[in-house]
Amino acid sequence: MIDVRHVGARTLLDHTPALEGIYRQSFAGPPWSEPEAKLAQFPAQLRRQLSYRGAGGLLAFDGEAIVGAVYGWAAPEALRPDNPLDAALVTAVTPETLGSLSAPARIVGELMVASTHRRRGIASRLLTAYVADAPRAWLITHRDSDARHLYRRAGWCEQVEFDTDGQPVVLLTWAPGPAAQ
Numbered sequence: 001m002i003d004v005r006h007v008g009a010r011t012l013l014d015h016t017p018a019l020e021g022i023y024r025q026s027f028a029g030p031p032w033s034e035p036e037a038k039l040a041q042f043p044a045q046l047r048r049q050l051s052y053r054g055a056g057g058l059l060a061f062d063g064e065a066i067v068g069a070v071y072g073w074a075a076p077e078a079l080r081p082d083n084p085l086d087a088a089l090v091t092a093v094t095p096e097t098l099g100s101l102s103a104p105a106r107i108v109g110e111l112m113v114a115s116t117h118r119r120r121g122i123a124s125r126l127l128t129a130y131v132a133d134a135p136r137a138w139l140i141t142h143r144d145s146d147a148r149h150l151y152r153r154a155g156w157c158e159q160v161e162f163d164t165d166g167q168p169v170v171l172l173t174w175a176p177g178p179a180a181q
């Protein structure tokens with residue numbers, strides 16, 4: 001049985017080696033095809049992401065083994081044009097959408113499931129639980145990612161496609177529906 005638990009930034013950091021293993025399984029291959037240099041930066045990237053205000057997430061356990069994770073942080077009051085992703089968003093989206101990306105939105109930074117445990121609904125459980133108490137949320141995924149099916153099924157809205165960091169991506173947003181209110 002898969003057990004899904006809410007965790008804070010400290011616990012996520014404590015599990016960096018397990019998370020790095022899943023990250024490598026998830027992002028070394030297509031469509032992301034991240035080079036070794038980028039994969040090797042995972043521990044530093046995780047530390048940076050989890051230093052943001054409101055950082056936390058959920059872990060999925062199969063017994064003692066971590067088999068999936070979602071984590072993110074609270075959106076800032078305004079996007080930061082000195083950050084390359086934020087700068088790309090500022091030019092890609094309408095002012096109205098841009099406003100919805102700042103506080104009190106929640107940003108989903110990463111969603112990943114071990115290759116041995118996919119298509120069992122783990123990512124859907126993680127994502128649903130992570131945004132359940134958020135007023136709204138957003139994330140970026142690769143334009144060719146299988147995850148797009150998952151997000152559509154979970155009620156996320158595709159807003160705009162654009163390029164960032166050499167990757168074609170799509171912005172998705174989420175807000176509570178009548179069932180969640």
Ligand SMILES: CC(C)(COP(=O)(O)OP(=O)(O)OC[C@H]1O[C@@H](n2cnc3c(N)ncnc32)[C@H](O)[C@@H]1OP(=O)(O)O)[C@@H](O)C(=O)NCCC(=O)NCCS
Binds near residue numbers: 110145149150
């Ligand atoms: C994308 C990912 C998180 C999905 O995890 P998962 O636990 O297998 O997802 P779920 O079982 O909850 O899938 C729910 C639904 O999403 C869709 N879906 C998930 N993976 C899919 C795939 N490979 N191809 C097509 N549809 C897919 C399906 O509709 C699926 O329902 P179904 O199995 O009943 O058909 C996982 O494949 C992964 O870690 N991929 C690499 C990392 C990544 O792309 N993360 C998202 C980037 S932001």
